[in-house]
Amino acid sequence: MLKARITGTGLYVPKKVLTNLDIExxxxxxxxxxxxxxxxxxxxxxxEEEAASDLALMASNEALKxxxxxxxxxxxxxxxxxxxxxxxxxxxxxxxxxxxxxxxxAFDVNAACxxxxxxLSTADAYIRAGIYRRVLVVGSEVLSRLTDWTDRSxxxxxxxxxxxxxxxxxxxxxxxxxxxxxxxxxxxxxxxxPAGGSRMxxxxxxxxxxxxxxxxxxxxxxKVAVRTLEKLVLSTLKEHKLKPEDISLLIPHQANxxxxxxTAKRLGLGLEKVMINLDRYGNTSAASIPIAxxxxxxxxxxxxxxxxxxxxxxxGLTWAxxxxxx
Ligand code: COA
Numbered sequence: 001m002l003k004a005r006i007t008g009t010g011l012y013v014p015k016k017v018l019t020n021l022d023i024e025x026x027x028x029x030x031x032x033x034x035x036x037x038x039x040x041x042x043x044x045x046x047x048e049e050e051a052a053s054d055l056a057l058m059a060s061n062e063a064l065k066x067x068x069x070x071x072x073x074x075x076x077x078x079x080x081x082x083x084x085x086x087x088x089x090x091x092x093x094x095x096x097x098x099x100x101x102x103x104x105x106a107f108d109v110n111a112a113c114x115x116x117x118x119x120l121s122t123a124d125a126y127i128r129a130g131i132y133r134r135v136l137v138v139g140s141e142v143l144s145r146l147t148d149w150t151d152r153s154x155x156x157x158x159x160x161x162x163x164x165x166x167x168x169x170x171x172x173x174x175x176x177x178x179x180x181x182x183x184x185x186x187x188x189x190x191x192x193x194p195a196g197g198s199r200m201x202x203x204x205x206x207x208x209x210x211x212x213x214x215x216x217x218x219x220x221x222x223k224v225a226v227r228t229l230e231k232l233v234l235s236t237l238k239e240h241k242l243k244p245e246d247i248s249l250l251i252p253h254q255a256n257x258x259x260x261x262x263t264a265k266r267l268g269l270g271l272e273k274v275m276i277n278l279d280r281y282g283n284t285s286a287a288s289i290p291i292a293x294x295x296x297x298x299x300x301x302x303x304x305x306x307x308x309x310x311x312x313x314x315x316g317l318t319w320a321x322x323x324x325x326x
Contacts, residue, residue, distance in 0.1 A: 003175035004127035004135070006324070008069065008166035009294040010062025012055050013044040013281060020156070027152040034156045039257025043159025043282030046142045051085040053094040055162035056140035059290070060099055063136065067166035074104040075132035078122055080115030080139045080286035082315070083146055084108055087196075091140065101136070112191065113253050113314025114181075115139060115286030116163070117322050120310075121179035127169045138164040139286035146193060148213035157255075158214075159282030163290025174305070177323045180236055184317045187224065190217045191315035225259050225313040230266040233311055236321045244268050246307055248326075249296060253312035254278035254288040263311075275301065285314065302326050 019042040020031035034040055046055065056079055064071055077092045077099075084091035092106035111118035116139035123135040140162035147155050167176075195211035196202050206212060229252070237244065244267045252260050254277060264274045275292045284291060289310050296302050304326060311321040 002128050002130060002169050002171065004124040004167045005170040005172070005175035006165045007168045008063045008065070008067025009164070009290065009297050010059045010064070010066060011161065011163045011291045011294040012058030012062065013161040013291070014046045014050060014055070016045045016047065017042050018045045023156055026149060027155060029152045029156055037258070038157060039276070039278055040156065040282045041279045044161055045144045046160040050142065052081050052083055052140040052142050052162070053085050053091050053098065055142065055160065056091060056095050056138045056164065057098050059140065059162035059164040060095065060136055060138055062294070063164035063166050067168070069134065069166055071099040071101040072103065074101040074134050074136050076123065076126060076135045077101055077104045077106040078109055078119040078135065078137050080109045080111065080119040080137070081141055082110055082112055082115070082285060083142045095138065104136070111314070111318045111320070112316055113255065113283070113285045113288065114312040114316070114318040114320040115314070116289045117179065117310055117312050117320035118181055118318070120165070120176070120322055121181055121320070123167050124176045124179055127167060133169040135167045136164060137167060138162060139288070139290045141285045141287045143214070143285055146212070146214045148210050151213070153218055154214055154216050157283045159284050161281055161284040161287045161291050163287050163294055165290055165293065174325045177240060177325055178236065179320065179322045180232060181320045182232070182318065187317045190221050190317060191215070222256065222259060224317065225255065226262045228319050229259070229263045229311055229313055232319055232321045233263070233267055233309055236309060236323050240323060242307060247273065247309055248303070248306035249273055249275055249301055249308045251275040251289055251292050251296060251308060251310045253314065254281065254292060255283045255313065
């Protein structure tokens, strides 16, 4: 039976650091409030000339290097993003050209913060079906461009960055064991960008009213996230006859430390088994899991044979998990 195994990981974050103290000077908030309510201390902000494909390119080169694979060998590139370079073409196509992956098909996936796991699942399905053997999956976001820097309830949360993984077909027992994807569109308006699409095209008025920025009902999102994530992880474990203690590392989407801690507590997992880096990067949407995964791998927190779980929750609403034997 064919499986998809992650053979390389990489990340890139922009150089500019924006601390909570910097944000204190922009809106009515405080470092203390942000740390206590979210766990975030600082986030990265892309340079003016950097767009999602630039971040994706750097992260992808790292992932290919660690997999020991040349870009021209790739069969498929999937980029998960809500902040692509432009609405048309896909950021994946721009990346395909810039990375020199001449024979790879390329497309984007939009499932907001769950985007990386949705993209991973797509890659996994192509590999299992024997259609493609080598796939690059990237989460890349420049959320700072979709952020209303006068809205304290959202601007403190978000950051820019990219993470990438190379997946290759294998016959062994290591690799992606299962992926679960979920959506509930009835709550689409908890997290959305009203203007700039076909529903409300860009006009002078929409720009003036800031309707191209992300709008979020944070508190409601928070409650649904905690409820949903516990159930999701437990059902993933049950399906594979595993217990929470069999998991070596949980890599959650980095949205809010309170969501992460509450989920870990409900699962009976100590925080030493949970990857947390949102204090340094904030919420980077589809990029957060591959960034955290790369840091976990490079710091030796993931070892061969370990069971790890990725889980995410985000706009759509969407939520997703993946169980991997490393
Ligand atoms: N600084 C200071 N005060 C702030 C603030 C900020 N940056 N942002 C909001 N507040 C205020 C609110 O105005 C409100 O004041 P009020 O009580 O006078 O009306 C108060 O803090 C509480 O707001 P509330 O939204 O209930 O806070 P909260 O405990 O839910 O925390 C979030 C807010 C956004 C941190 C939290 O809801 C959250 O993280 N939600 C999930 C968001 C998320 O992860 N979304 C992405 C999903 S992938």
